[in-house]
Amino acid sequence: MLDISELSRKSGAPASKLRYYEEVGLIRSVGRKGLRRVFEPDVLPRLALIALGQAAGFSLAEIRGMLGQEKEPSIDRDMLAAKADAVDRHIEELSALRDGLRHAATCTAPSHLECPTFQRLMRIALVRQGARGRGRKQARAMSQKGGTARGDNT
Amino acid sequence: MLDISELSRKSGAPASKLRYYEEVGLIRSVGRKGLRRVFEPDVLPRLALIALGQAAGFSLAEIRGMLGQEKEPSIDRDMLAAKADAVDRHIEELSALRDGLRHAATCTAPSHLECPTFQRLMRIALVRQGARGRGRKQARAMSQKGGTARGDNT
DNA sequence: ACTTGACTTCAAGTTGACTTGAAGTAGTAG
């Protein structure tokens, strides 16, 4: 059993974050000692899991969905596989970006704008921009709002 | 010369975003026709460049720094190379994550918590969490705030 | 000349993920 400061120390997350996570249902404390939360040690791996999900680009809401409220994470395997695919696509995009950046760094064309590689990059960038639902925040915000997102004014 | 709606249509970005970008100094309009902004066509590649930077995980502030206010982007090549390296590190992390996710999706260990691969994943996640300045928003927020970020309450 | 509709400004709102601050409480050391 851990109190919040121990958990904070061991996990590296500030106490405020841990309280927040509890508040939004990502972790649970198993009781109180006086006022103080008491955590089971298994929240540590769970926190790691959460950090993992974030690193992979998922929102806390998505992560909560993936982890469920069970004690044992019991992650949906199809979900996981789908997420892996999503990460993979992200990686491909980033690879293209990296290549483009490297090229741009060494390119001697008079202006980047005239460099074909740079132009290819731009196309990639535009594709990304145009892509909906790629797991970033605006996309989610839009989907919640219901999507008449292009019209600037009525 | 383009007006904002043409630019919006061609770039795929809503007009509000374009106004916002101008406001924060990412793009410039070269004049007005009546009230209406008039843009030179070269803001199109510039917008692509901005989208590119975002895709690579940079903040608009960073991108503004990279692009400078010159008309010709004139990107600092060392900067670019450094960014490419950063993207590369990000890719490596994501690759590990993807591998881990895939494994987790097919892993038959009684609980993920007991699976060694999953544990490795967690270590990666914790490393990521511990790493400062990895180019995401909190990191930036911290660096601006000046960093006494661990102390929960004085 | 007048209407129209696409633009304009400016302030305020939104979202996610937290942090910060004030004010209160309780286990523990002395």
Place this chain on the structure above:
DNA sequence: CTACTACTTCAAGTCAACTTGAAGTCAAGT
């Protein structure tokens, strides 16, 4: 028994990157 300190709650603030809304303006078509 009293201080002390580390916790507690709750509301409010922050940050980036935009979006939304209200109210105004102006160029062009009829």
